[in-house]
Amino acid sequence: MQRFSALALIRHAFGGHRSWRPQWRAAEPKAAYDAVIVGGGGHGLATAYYLATEFGISNVAVLEKGWIGGGNTGRNTTIIRSNYLFDESAALYDHAVKLWEGLSQALNYNVMFSQRGVMMLAHNVHDQQSLQRHIHANRLNGVDNEWLSARQAKAFCPPLNIEKSMRYPVTGAALQRRGGVARHDAVAWGYARAADAMGVDIIENCAVTAIRRGVGGAVEAVETTRGTIETRKIGVVAAGNTSTVMAMADLRMPLESYPLQALVSEPVKPIFPCVVMSNTIHAYISQSDKGELVIGAGTDAYVSYTQRGALHVPMHTLEAICELFPIFRRLRMLRNWGGIVDVTPDRSPIIGKTPVAGLYVNCGWGTGGFKATPGSGHLFAWTLAKDEPHPINAPFRLDRFRDGYLIDEAAAAAVAH
Amino acid sequence: MSASCRLNAGGRIDRSRPLRFTFDRKVYEGFAGDTLASALLANGVHLVGRSFKYHRPRGIVAAGSDEPNALIAVGSDVRFTPNLRATQVELYDGLVAQSQNHWPSLGFDFGAVNDVFSPLFPAGFYYKTFMWPKSAWKRLYEPKIRAMAGLGRAPTLPDPDNYAQRHAHCDALIIGAGPAGIAAALAAEAHGARVILCDEQAELGGSLLAERKATIDAKSAPSWLADAVAKLSRSAKVRWLSRTTAFGSFPHNMIGLVERLTDHLAAPAEGRPRERLWQVRAKEVVLATGALERPLVFPDNDRPGIMLADAARQYLLRYAVKPGSRAVVAAAHDEAYRAAIELAAESVEIVAIVDIREDASGPWADRARAAGLPVLSATTICGTRGRHRVSSVEIAPCRPDGKVGARSRLDCDVVLMCGGFTPTIHLFSQARGKLRFSEKLNAFLPDGGAEGIRCAGACRGISGLDAVVADGVAAGEAAARDAVGGRIEAVHAPVPLSEDEDGGRLEPLPHHRSPHRVKAFVDFQNDVTAKDVKLAVREGFRSIEHIKRYTTTGMATDQGKTSNMNALGIAASALDKPVPAVGLTTFRMPYTPVTFGAFAGSARGNLFDPVRVTATHDWASAKGAVFEDVGQWKRARYFPLKGEDMHGAVARECQAVRQSVGIFDGSTLGKIEIVGPDAAEFMNRIYVNPWNKLEPGRCRYGVMLREDGSILDDGVVGRLASDRFHVTTTTGGAAQVLNHMEDFLQTEWSGLDCWLTSATEQWAVIAVQGPDSRKVLERLVDDIDLSSAAMPHMSVREGHICGVPTRLFRVSFTGELGFEINVPADFGRAIWEAVFDAGFSRAITPYGTEAMHVMRAEKGYIIVGQDTDGTVTPDDVGLSWAIGKAKMDFVGKRSLTRPAMTDPDRKQLVGLLPEDPELVLEEGAQIIAELPADAKPKSKDAPIGQKMIGHVTSSYFSAALDRGIALAMVAGGRRRMGETLFVPMPQGVIKVVVTNPVFLDPEGKRLDA
Amino acid sequence: MLLIDCPFCGKRPELEFRYGGEAHLARPADPADLGDKAWGQFLYGRSNPRGVHAERWRHVHGCGRFFNALRDTTNDRFAATYKIGEERPAIPEAEGAASA
């Protein structure tokens, strides 16, 4: 792998940047691999990277039906935080945040992880109770999260409107200072480059179309649009398309796939110093390194794979944005898009084994899995390599929908992203 | 100030209305009908901004919404608006405009050092550096990168303007009012269709606004246009909208339009909306959006004064502005000749027409030569000079293989370029229409697949005015036929596409310089050069989507209108693939940026979300009540007396209820009336409780579950008759519960004979609670026997209060003797006041939700949503007694036997008493079983190292008990009665004792006081 | 915003409706008969297909009725809407073909 650095940049500048090499190879599929990862999003690529770096399994293919990072990894509002309520979730997401903190260096790729602080607003007594419950639980779990009064919230984020005359005035906020954002594309590319350097084959334009199983039902191979590939371990990390892929192994998943929309404004000079989320009035917003305000809208109500949605969804979000930040009312929407999020009944992910031997699944991240990318990849790699879950992902098993041990962050707090 | 570049005659400007405006504080003059761009050009101003990354001086390139460079801030104070395109800003008297992205000034910008160091900033450079030392990212690199980014400044004051919204329907929505769109609108109207025609420009006409010689139907273009607009205006079936951009296309033919109402006015009428967002549902859509001209990619093609040829022609003919006096015209498409000829006719010196094509022949070249214009075939542009405006170009002959010959210089003050045209298929593609690449036209053309959307005119590759008009007619007729139905027999066929047309060029122009060093811009706004695109390919970014994201080409505020096709051409050749095999990036809304305010519309302040208030709201308000938001409702939280805080008010209110009588507005509770012979059976299935044995006139506390076994809602149910139940729900749960009930009734048990009616809003509910409550009510009710014997706890009676019909419940959420008076809502205020007057001598006290919460907690009553959270079963909160044990089934029953639901370690509702009675626990505080080693944690975020076994759900100071009390959910809580547990707080650990959750009057004696 | 053909009221904007999830998941007559696995599937297992999806909608701000619809989740086009209790209509191959 050619090292990236300021020096390298200067050196290449003299050569007119002629000698940069591809960041990852355009690999041709081989006949067989020790493990095949279905889905070249952040989670799939990270899984391959950790399989190679931590578990010594580098004869791995990542199969991506389109271009890597083109799924939700390339469409999300990049909010990263770990102030989840339940012990299981806090452990999972904080594992990821810790990995984020050294990721640029580990990958030798600047993923622009920016710990600008994620502030979640309270607008009524119920919100306050719910956020306080999070804060207390987080503190005992060693996850930073603190309560701010409305005024302190405004000091932290000056554009915020805290006028009492608002329809739902801000009554306070929970702030996780270690939370922030990262450059989504760089995460996919950085993992791809580093995994490729370890020998992982990243195969784009290669859709998995069938899963072949042998005696006893164990997986044997995947059929793809680029031929059959044999393998004894398949890790499905296909986000919105997981139900479709798992159906190839006759598994009916507890998932529904919904369009989730987001949008950006025209770029403006730095004005917004952090990330703000309001679950009650449905808005979340940050400003990217390039200057656009990155704004998350809601999901459309129905199952769909169209990667677009209805107009009323971003309209609703922008109502909330204009109410919270009336100075942004004259700014303009530059682009709006949608992704397909795979949602579980308890809004927590599924990471683990399946009833089919050799088939593993990592899905159900819904509206909030970008933040988990490094942790998810690491834990899933562990699970694939050892054929058993890491203690952190053990509770996130598929079986919980049979016996009822749900990890219901949604029911507990209804805070998603 | 004289407008030196303005022609004395011609154009569509109104010379009788001069307007003054400022640009970067300097005063200029223009005319009504000008855009800011045309007025600046009329004043000889080309330099209007600095580029995003390299801060290069930039000028006006285009004449429409495709302008990539001339982004300007307009207005001041509260109406300051950044990033507007000068080409779309209409001039008004007093307009204040400022250039952007420079320091200290447009002419002298320190940021321009970036241009010098640009070799260090190739595409994606930031991914490769700024990683060491790690800590410098946050403190140094990132703030620096961020400060460089962004174009304009965001406003800093709240926007005072209003925005309107409107829904509309039509048979045919026609987007674009050029010749094709107007012809389509006329044709559709003539065939009986309801038509909406919109165009983003100030005037209808599109390309016709810059036509003077052409004729349509034997009329001159301007008079055809005037007649057509007059005709459209007269028709009752047509609504035409100028200044209205169709910005997005959504499923099932919904199109979003945004109409700009006041930005072009010097003094808009007070309160007039600034913009109006239209949501149009069209049976058929005709896209007549024309085509966008493409720049040519050559070294230093971005200097001010280098502009699109057809744009220059429009400035000349529509605005009577000469963009320069000595023009070099760079042609890869015949339209450049047309511009050259028109400019020459207005005495702009055409230094040369430099045609990259090998053989500049054909009618246009002949006409140019005939007009005496120098035409150079097979010639390329190798570079340009000029600091703030182009002063010369370097040209050279070139061979088809790209070999470049001897160079020479042409002095000029403007360069006009035309690389060809790109059909405006944005909305078609947003609607998931299929595209086909035409090698001849070098363009993607619409190719079906978008239901109910057809294209006409230049946007489907048709050129030539007659053909475009005929195509518009055909599209208008067909739209009318498909929308209105079979009334039209013969429809004109769409004009066949002539693919001998001139497709222009997608490749950069050849030159002699190192392609790794020169800047030949592709995306002007994001400073993406041809070499950036090639670098991306070299680095292994093979998908056009990756190339876009790595280089940011097409991601600026113009979304690649002028650049995407050139970027694609370069990428395709670098990848050595045909253009269609590389393909376009995804088109997304909006077509041009749309104001947030237009999306938000009227939703601000009180219109942000309905404010629902009860009948006694004004009374409570007058009494100084503090309200809280519960869903959309405003509820009185407490009624402080002068100088009283919440704590004091709540203690006083509770005391009043416990000692004499209090009055509380419970109107927000959801109410559903369930009627029919099978009502009880329906209730049996929906609730965990049994209902058969409940006598008419009696009430029961009911609990209902989701199918997964968790508590959905609860509330008191009164049986009014054997076939009629009056059900109450929580305030927030009302709509959800009704939907849940309708769902089962309609889809699972449609055989049951019973019906649901929402009655939440029919009844005002006045709770009168406390030992004196009966005495107060007795004075107002004469047809109901209120005695305990006649009307025991948990009963309901119908009768009258002060002559007004009432459903009177004897229920209690406070643990005291109490009643809830239901009266028709419009009587709520009067009855409330009557009760208040009747209780005056007993010091009746209004109390709010906070006191209500305290009192119910003293009694261990849960609040769904506070003590439960969607994971809680009836048993968890001690409600197993409510479950009808004999019932075969009810919603959620099966789930209660799943392993997780019967786990002995589930969290259960308990009471907690802090060891220190003064102390009130924090709601949400966590509970652990053993005293931690460090009573005071070392650092704020150090993990406790012990499993949390529960949390506090409700906690108050109880005046009645004179101590803090709390409800909590604790793992295996009921086993732990009497145990001491610990609540670790940042300040230290609090000891608590686990108790029964009923703190007060466990035998319920007070209910019958 | 979808345009949804309510079997009672005709074509109406999506705003008037509430989505009701997958259709034809009949509630077992006696849930107690089901083992945990089957009950878990009933509660949570969803076909979530790319292609034609049978789903429930309620015209909540209209006639109030629940009804079923067939919609292609790859392009959001409705192939049919039909009343509760009516059988799932067969739809022509061309429309029904799910794109992979």
Next chain:
Amino acid sequence: MPDLTQARQSVLEGIEASGRAGTFSLLPPLSRLNYRGRISTVGRVAAAFGVEPAMEPCRAAIFGDRAALWLGPDEWLLLAKEGEARSIIDRLAIALAPLSYSLVDVSHRQVALKIAGPQAELLLNAGCPLDLDRQAFPVGMCTRTLLQKTEIVLWRVAETEFHIEVARSFAPYAWRFLEQAERDL
């Protein structure tokens, strides 16, 4: 004991400027009954109520000052003069016995507004997503629908006149919304 039978107070009191000249105004109180039952029972309603409820979806039937609005295939909203609810309930009880049905007095549940004049459609379309063209939404058509963020029952009583019913606690919102929208006419 005070007699408060005349003390009715509209939720719009204080918001509504009396004698408004604009496109919308408040209508006086009405008796409102929500009738739900199987279609086979509706004939008997006609006899007792004096108006034959429409079977056709989204149609109102009127006779004199009474109206029956189809709201759903088993649901009709019966409108009559204020104060008649009790007697209508009693008459229907006799006429319908022994059939099963549901009749609930919802007179106070909602408030009626009139939207009239040449701009009525435009005003409504500021928040109502339906096609209000006279062909698409003819006189006599009625339906539940939305006015921006609140549900309404919309009924076209004449070419240029609509009657809308809005839930009591949403009425101030509807009113203020219409006021705001009126500025855009």
